[in-house]
Amino acid sequence: MKGLLARWDVTPAEKAELPFAAQLLMVNVRRVEPACLLGILTKSAEMLGGFHATLRYVELPFACAFLLLTQIVRRRPPRWWSAVFVAAFVVGALLMTQFNVAALGAQGRLTSAYPLMLLSLVLLFVIPPRALLCGTAALFASYCAIVWRVDARGAEKFVAIENTALTSIIAVVAALLIHSNRRRDYEQQRVIRLQNDTLRDRNAELDSLMAITAHDLRSPLHGIRNLFDLAIRRAAHDPGLPLKVLDQTIASVDGMLALVTRLLDAHAAEHRVLEELAEQDVRAVVLGAAARIAPLARASGVRIDADLPPRALVALADAAALGQVLDNLLANAVRFSPAGATVTVAAWPEETRIALGVRDRGPGVPVPQRARLFMKFQRGEPSPPGAPPGAGMGLFIVATLAARMDAVIRHEQVPGGGALFVIALRCA
Known part of the structure; x- marks a missing residue:
């Protein structure tokens, strides 16, 4: 199951590297594959069950062709033609479903295939709400024109159009929720990545601070210790030596104080309240x-x-x-x-x-x-x-x-x- 989810979605590494639009495009390209597989499975089952409509001989090659094309498109970075590829599949699938509605309507029967297909595609793909709203409006208009020509009672036509309108609204709302949840997840992960980068930079700064401070303080401290050791050992023979040692340590102490002052200045520059x-x-x-x-x-x-x-x-x-x-x-x-x-x-x-x-x-x-x-x-x-x-x-x-x-x-x-x-x- 994890393998299929990784195949039909973006991986954590891709989420960390790709911007939001590229992530959505990659997800949608990869979702064409399961949609084609489901289409091939259902159409084959219908044909085995004795439903031999002429359109089935168009739908099966359509699904097989897009299934093969998906293997090519998904191997390349997302581009504008990837969006065209996904849009062509979604619109093609919905139009063929409307042709099915028209074919059954010629026999005086109405079917709920189109709203079901619309809702299925919206739940499978991550479609920007504005694009879905515009596309759904155009497809709904064509659906109404098809249903209006069906030789059925007016009440049946009204119910079919009403159900499809309600489904279209639900589809747009669902697309909005799915898209916004994806966006929220992307923003949260981006904030977490930025925080991790900041923590990593801070750790690197602390490592550098420790290395520089230890290096720059160790040498003068060693020198001061050696001078003090010399003064202790030879003070009895040279009473003026301790004063000379103290005089020589002033430069080392000044250097250490200068280092500490620079570090404090840097901290103050970051946090001091300016006038x-x-x-x-x-x-x-x-x-x-x-x-x-x-x-x-x-x-x-x-x-x-x-x-x-x-x-x-x-x-x-x-x-x-x-x-x-x-x-x-x-x-x-x-x-x-x-x-x-x-x-x-x-x-x-x-x-x-x-x-x-x-x-x-x-x-x-x-x-x-x-x-x-x-x-x-x-x-x-x-x-x-x-x-x-x-x-x-x-x-x-x-x-x-x-x-x-x-x-x-x-x-x-x-x-x-x-x-x-x-x-x-x-x-x-």
Whole structure:
């Protein structure tokens, strides 16, 4: 039974990969097979039972032909002609049932074959309600025309048309319920898949966090332990050694504090409540960030150059968040620039936005890293000589704060080497 259900429906793997419309089309293509098998079985039984209407010699080849075509169509991805194939089968089956009604009507008899066939096909296939409503209306009109010409009493004709109208309404409602249930199931599974993807990404982030934190904390902790061990063993011979050891451990402690600070900054960027965006003259924010980075730049032998227009550039931003964005971009630029280089921070109008750019003269961003540039734990490679590797959080913080200010952050290729990062803020 499970094998037949898998053959005539979509598998869980296909549900995970295909969009809703493609799923419905694939289901309907596969449902043609059981419909053909049932048609062949019933028509053969009728012929064995002595019912040898001429139309039976059309219906059997029709069912056999579609059964063979289904084996070809179902092996290929759903396309527009797959929808035509399914529609041709459903409409053909209903029209032949109406011809049966007409053939029996010529003998003065009315049959309920058409409404039964309509209801059976609606329950078997997953038909969009609008398409079924339009098709059913046209077929119902042709059915009424056939019944009206039957040589039977008016009351019988009225009852036949009334029953068919009621069945058509029930069929449309059933199609609506089946279609909506399929849609609801698809949406629920899509939400579950997105949640699973999010959990998988979170687990990957936690794994990266554990690996980076353990790696970056282990080395300085080992160094501090070795220095303390040395101070303990030689303190009796060198009374001034403990002070020297404490002085040397300051750099290691500062490095560990810097790592923890970056991790806390990343968490704050994701969850901190920003102030309401307000009109800001971005020139003042740029100059403030350049002044804060100036000591770091001087220590690295790098010059900060601010290229700002004489008139105000007013954008909607959170001043603190924008300052943190520029701090991160400028710190990265200084870190990757060689001694004697110049880091340029500029601002300019850009269509409906105000753009701020930070350019360095470093090695630039290698092509393989550009796709994941603004993701967590993506460290710039190669690291500057003599500098410890970063935590891989700076550009993630930049992208997160930019998105929360409805700004756009991008990396651009520039002639002459180096990297250019641009944040485009909404104009006031």
